[in-house]
Amino acid sequence: MDGSRIDGVRRVRAAKGNAPSKNCRIGLRALRIGDCSIGKALVFFNPQSAIRNPQSIARALPMKNARYILFWCLVAVVGLFVQFIVTKWATETEKDPDLAETVVFAPVQYPEIAARFTPEGLKAHIDALSAIPSRQTGTPGCDAALEYIRSQFRALGVGEPVVQEFPATVPVHDVAEARTPQGTFTLHPLHPNGVCPAATPKEGIKTRLIYAGSGSLAEVEGKELDGATAVVETGAREQWLYLIDLGARAIIFVERERPPRYIGMTTQTMSHQDVPRFWMTKAEGAPLIALLKSQDLEATLYSDARWERRTGKNIHVDIPGLSAKEHNKDEVVVLSAYYDSSSFVPDLAPGAEQACGIAALLELGKLIAEHRFQKCVRLLAVSGHFQAIEGARRYAWDNVARHTSPMRDVSPQGHAAFFGLDLSSGGPRVGLFYAGNYFSQFENNVKPRVSDLGRRATQYVNEIATALDLSPDELFVDTINPAFGKEWFTYAPTGLALDHEAALIAGVPSLSFVTVNDSRFFAATPNDTEVNAENLARQVRLLACLLPNAFNVEGRYLKRSMQRVACRVTGRVVSFDPKEGYLPNKPVPNAVVTARGMWDQMILTGVMARPVTLADDKGEFEIPCLGYNAEALYQMGWLAFEPYVVEDGHITWAPDFGQMGRESYPTRLLPVQKEMELMCVAFPCKTLDLFNLVDPRNYNLLNSLDVLEAASNSPPAVYGTTLQESAWPSFMAPTASIFTQPGKRLKIT
Incomplete structure (x- = not known):
């Protein structure tokens, strides 16, 4: 066989001197093995020539190369088919045929069950918890709330509650005040700027107190701000930053009206400015403002605000199940709510709205203790929720994630399911959420697996609504299977960090019941003291009828295990x-x-x-x-x-x-x-x-x-x-x- 070089590629000539085929070009590639070189023929097609003369393909291609190309074409087709099947399998909704639901309540019983949950009963728990000035994790107020919950769990008569302790880093203080010749005024440090708490040197900050109204530049015109402390009313919002830029050393906010939650966001930065900022209630600040409207005051500010490692505490009690099946003996269904509170003024955090979830948990616990599930139900109250969901993350890590479980186990470490209660009173409807804003786990890995749980809940809600003479749309939203294309985040006008997200990344089938379309306008503020108990009662009545039927199973909640990440x-x-x-x-x-x-x-x-x-x-x-x-x-x-x-x-x-x-x-x-x-x-x-x-x-x-x-x-x-x-x-x-x-x-x- 001889050949000639054409465009840098050797074309094949037939042994008898025929012209080289335009459909086949052979390039030689050397593969060195030891001291030997082996030539390997690679075939390339000229598609334009092949279209003009299709019969020449068969003559040009050696049979083995035709088989080689056919083989890889088949591999590509099989690969595409496998990818289609896997994608369909991963995204289609799943149902376990061995779910074995156990219906506790018949539709005729729904009105009787719903009537057990009254606004007065729920508000009694909320009033008891919100009467504590602050339930911030690691404080005496949080420990007092724990003792209240412990007494409620003991009253169920199912065993002694178990406490899980964990370290939590929180801002605390012992002393914060402004000393003036006219008297001493109590101050409340605001949440730290990044990592900088509202602290002063041990000798204090010698300063002048000046009244700055709402913090506008017009109201401080002509006043010497260098080294001064500006006393502003809550309408100042982010304008306090301009006062610092003009030389003010510290800021004191005085409550003028009930502050909404967004005011707290505008009173701090995340880039660690050393600017002491304090809060005074309306009653505390009125005498000071009256003095400052007539003259500036010389003062010394003292504050020992600091970060401390405190002990956070989760508490749970197990309500034994009825099932005699072997796999149910060691499995639990967790029903969880947080009991701590938060505010942009850490020592003024009554947290009435934030107590709605734990109030619902305590009342639902009484029903579950009376009407047992097939599986053991664990009532879990966590703290550290407002410290980056620390309590839920610690529970998920210590009880599930740090252990090694079989990859196909749909109930890792005996946790069959985790249901969180993140309720508030700004609306009557409750939604079933599979995701939240803290981790925002990708929906394609979660949604298909839990989709059937949402549909089953919707079926029971339709029965409950009919029995209670209400419309299902007035009671419930299934955000897993959205109607009219509305995803879960469209029902949450404010960002939500949900405790079930921690259990979800640990591989536990997890969902949360959340009040929908509620901006929680006054939550996490010093004045979070009021709730609409009727709205909350309506949500709890639905959950009381729904949980013992839709989520009371002997089998598995899911067919495939969740991602463990x-x-x-x-x-x-x-x-x-x-x-x-x-x-x-x-x-x-x-x-x-x-x-x-x-x-x-x-x-x-x-x-x-x-x-x-x-x-x-x-x-x-x-x-x-x-x-x-x-x-x-x-x-x-x-x-x-x-x-x-x-x-x-x-x-x-x-x-x-x-x-x-x-x-x-x-x-x-x-x-x-x-x-x-x-x-x-x-x-x-x-x-x-x-x-x-x-x-x-x-x-x-x-x-x-x-x-x-x-x-x-x-x-x-x-x-x-x-x-x-x-x-x-x-x-x-x-x-x-x-x-x-x-x-x-x-x-x-």
Whole structure:
């Protein structure tokens, strides 16, 4: 066989000198094996010529190459078919034929069951809990609420409640006041700016109190703000930032009217400004404002606000089931609600709206104790809900996620299902939710598996509505199988962090019952003291009729197991000391470590979205039950873990972004497996706070910040920054902080 070079490709000539085929070109590829070279023929087609002369294909192609191409065509077809089947299998709804539902109540019994749940009975629990000034996790008020719940669980007569303890990092204080020649005024520290609590040096802050009205520039015109403390009324909203920019040292907010929840969001930033901010109730602030309207007052502010590691407590009691089947003996169905409270003024958090869920749990527990489920029902009351759902994450991690369960087990560690109660009183309808805003797990991995649970609930709701002479649309919304194309988030006008999300990423079939179309306008405020008990009673009546029928089963709740994507992050906070070694290895004790996501969220209806933990004396810390980045939309991309040491409200150590810090030891982590470790490098620093970072040309927030050494125009060897990036929250403070070594001259662009 001879050949000729045409366009760099050797074309085949027949042995008898025939012209080369235009349909077949052979390229030679050498494959070296030891000292040998083997030539391999590769066939390429010229489609235009093949169309003109289709008979030439058979002559040009050797038989083995035709079989080779046919084989891979068949492989491609089979692959597409398999992909179609897998996609259909993964997205179609599922039903377990062995569900074995047990109907406890007949339709004629629904009116009698519903009548047992009265507004007065629910409000009695809410009044008892909201009478406690604050139920913030780890405080005496939270412990008092725990004892109330313990007594209610004991009254069920099914056994002694079990308490699970866990560490929780929360802002606390013992003293906060303004001392003036005219008297001492009580202050209430606001929630920290990022990690900076509303604290003063031990000797206090010597200042002048000036009245700033609603905080507008016109109301402070002609007043000396440098070093002063501005006393503003709650209508100020974010205007207090302009007063700080003009030199004010601290801010005191005085309640003028019942403050809605969004006021709390505008009284803080997430970029760690050292600006003490305090709250006074209307009664506390009236005498002070009366004095300030006539003259400024010399004063000294004192506050020992700080972060502390306290003990959070979950409590549960098990109501034994009736089933004699072997697999039901070790399985539980968890019915959960949180009992702690939250406010942008931590020590003024009555949390009446926030007590609706636990009130419903206590009343439903009485019914379940009387009419038993087939499976054991665990009534679970969690705290730490408003600290990045810490209590639910700790329960899910300690009881499920940290253990190893068979991959096909639909009830990992004996947890057959988890149902959360996140109820409020702003509306009469309750919805069945499969997702929330905290982890926002991808719906394609959750929705198909739980779709049948939603449809079954809807069927029973139709029966219940008929028996109670109501319309189903007035009672219930199935957000798993949306009607009219409305997804679950369209029924939640405010961001919701749901406790069932923690159990869901641990692999437990989990759903939440949530009050729909309720903005919870006054929740998480110092004046959360009123509820519409009739609206709440209507929701609880539906749940009382629904749960013992629709979710009382002997079989499995799901056919296929859920994704298990829970991750625990452990780490150390260290510093680099060249006198002690070539690597950062010196522990930084008692650092406050925060975790923020790529799409950072600030507050979800009172829930602080960023996990915060306090490192121990060795600089070690852990944050359990975070979601894999591939499954949890909120954490998609990375999580940044940043350590700070805060003393008297000042940041004295900050994360190092320089050469021996983040550049060599990244603090951004992609959670991709069950256990993850990292090292966070910090350095002693001075802080520069920046305000009013707005582009005056288009009024956009500045979302990039470059720090350079003034002499060399290069990044400093040691430095750190924070910048509040534009994201989803409705209010973004135009602020930033820069951390640098003392004495450094910097250029900021």
